[in-house]
Amino acid sequence: MIELRNVSKIYDTGKVQVRALANVSLRIEEGEFVAIMGHSGSGKSTMLNILGLLDKPESGSYCLMGEDITGLDDDDLSLLRNRIAGFVFQQFNLLPRMNSTENVGLPMVYAGRRDYRGEAAERLRQVMLSHREGHYPNELSGGEQQRVAIARALVNRPMILFADEPTGNLDTRSEAEIMGLLEDLNNSGITVIMVTHENEIARRAKRIITMRDGAIISDRTAGKKKKAAARRERLSINKILERERSSFGTAEFIDFLRQAVSSIVSHKLRSMLSILGILIGVAAVISMIAIGEGAKDSITQSLSSLGSNTLSVRPGSFRRGPVALESGAVTRITMEDADAMSRLDAVRRVSPMVSGRAQVVYGSNNWNTQIYGAGVEYARIKSAVPISGRFFTDLELRSRQKVAVVGATVVKNLFGTRNPVGQTIKINRINFKVIGILPVKGVSFHDQDDVAVIPITTAMYRVLGKEYVDAIDVEIRDPSMIDDAITSIRELIISRHRLRPDDEESFSVRDMSEMREMMSQTTGTMSTLLGIVAAISLIVGGIGIMNIMLVSVKERIKEIGLRKAIGARRRDILVQFLIESSLLTLAGGLFGIILGTSISFLISIFAQWSVKISVSAIILSTFVSVLIGIGFGLWPAVQASRLNPIDALRWE
Secondary structure (H helix, E strand, C coil): CEEEEEEEEEEECCCCEEEEEEEEEEEECCCCEEEEEECCCCCHHHHHHHHCCCCCCCEEEEEECCEECCCCCHHHHHHHHHHHEEEECCCCCCCCCCCHHHHHHHHHHHCCCCCHHHHHHHHHHHCCCHHHCCCCHHHCCHHHHHHHHHHHHHCCCCCEEEEECCCCCCCHHHHHHHHHHHHHHHHCCCEEEEECCCHHHHCCCCEEEEEECCEEEEEEECCCCCCCCCCCCCCCHHHHHHHHCCCCCHHHHHHHHHHHHHHHHHCHHHHHHHHHHHHHHHHHHHHHHHHHHHHHHHHHHHHHCCCCCEEEEEECCCEECCEECCCCCCCCECHHHHHHHHCCCCEEEEEEEEEEEEEEEECCEEEEEEEEEECCCHHHHCCCCCCEECCCCHHHHHCCCCEEEECHHHHHHHHCCCCCCCCEEEECCEEEEEEEECCCCCEECEECCCEEEEEHHHHHHHHCCCCCECEEEEEECCHHHHHHHHHHHHHHHHHHHCCCCCCCCCEEEEEHHHHHHHHHHHHHHHHHHHHHHHHHHHHHHHHHHHHHHHHHHHHCHHHHHHHHHCCCCHHHHHHHHHHHHHHHHHHHHHHHHHHHHHHHHHHHHHHCCCCCCCHHHHHHHHHHHHHHHHHHHHHHHHHHHCCCHHHHHCCC
16 A cells, blocks of 8 residues: 655754654555654654655655655646545644535535535544534534544545554544554555554554654564455546546635634634725725716716817907906907808808906896807807707897897706796896796806806897907818818908917917817816726735735635645635635725725715716726735735645644
8 A cells, every 4th residue: 555665854943953763664555554653853743744644755666556756746636635544633733714514515615516515414423423413513512523634534435544643642542443443444455554652542543653853763563464355446646637627617616715704703803903904995096086087087078068070269468568458458359250260161151259247137136257249050060059949040149139049057056947938038137038048057167057148149238239250150061171270260260350360369279179179188188097096005005905815714724634634725725715816805996986986976976066977997806806815815825825824734
């Protein structure tokens, strides 16, 4: 079954080297019950660890079932431990968050079997603990815990059972029960190799090996060897490794998920503090992006009132030394200029405009608002087609009719909930009939709904007393014609007003599409900056997760050692801790989504800011939070996966 040839093991403590085994050679046949004895420091535990594939020799060879396994890597040794060996530890090493059935079934999880409960229950019955299946380790006596450990060692039907001081922590009665159980297992065909320092316990074995100073000083048979029961067919080492080496299935994942949830729940306060950073980061990302997108939409909506493909022609100001004269002091734009512009090939619509403030009165209510005098094309150029009523006509414009179209703010302050269409208001003490309500445009630099629009002729000659227009809004037929239109308009103004060709200060032609693009870029940059600031919170949260996972690895070193001893490979441990860190960050991400969405709604309600919850931001934040869990949990997981099983089991 087992053959060691000139095996040596040296421990380097940093200051001195300790030779635990010195050229030991040993053969153990199938079906034997071997007790290894010796004083403390004799090398018996090191011998058991090497025999049980928990440790590797410095030199020499190890043959298992006739095949040399000395050069196998850690993962292959883990597979062999899971399929061939069973371990009974002196300290029991039961996982406290798992009941008896789950502790017993754990080796089957690493064997890729989901249906472990039936087999685990059978093994618990075998060790007479069927009535304690649902109990946790702290609810069991020392003898019962050791029985659970033996059941765990047997659940994968091992060929060899390794027992390290199996009765060291038990009372006399429990000691007798455990030894009787080991004898029964040996009589059923299982090879038993046990380490003990008690002669009375060693005499229950069929073969006693005594060690001193890392060498075997005696090897004797204690009694007549009984004929072992019929044994199952052996599998070759290579077949076992080929079949198991690449497996990772649902059983492992479900167990890791359950263990991760159990670990998180059992440390509620620490878990909450861990996810707090991710929670704040995700909430910040969502709320900041919501504010940025809301501001972007608000500005876009406000700029849409400028119309599409629109130019604004305005009189310029003339500078004399350091003194700037008022707009229009040199060049005055006239209604005739607007008519001339409307005849240009690139121009679709033209609307001259004047503006000023006036007091508007309805009954006992009065309100000071912005008055716009505009042409009939104003509604389509400025996307201001009334939502109720109508806009004034060309006939009303030419005849200087006293009609008005009012904004939502004016309606609210003068009429309340009453329909204003058809009502008469006074603008600067002149009666005007309200014929329509402008669409709501919101606030951008100023309240765009605090306005009343009247025919430009009425505004110039009856209300504001102006002879020249303040601006001319020009809608171009196609965006590709804007540059040509600007050139044509400049040439027209220069020609009509007899200006110098290089005179750039007498008037200006503003391209509103450029303004929209500039504002869009500005809001996009703002949203990006807000997102970056919020993402920093996610990174800080990820560092917190890494710190907590490192602490978790430190606390669970013995658990890691146990899992490796019963068959966990490096990637099993790696995946287990990555799942735990991902669950922490995912939980933080989900709570962060709720918090960020709530903050966004509260901002929109109390601060009256425009916000827009972005589904893509929610999905991205969730995805990033999981990535952070994987990224920042990777290093602790790698640290855990690299632990040597025997060193981990000895950790204090």
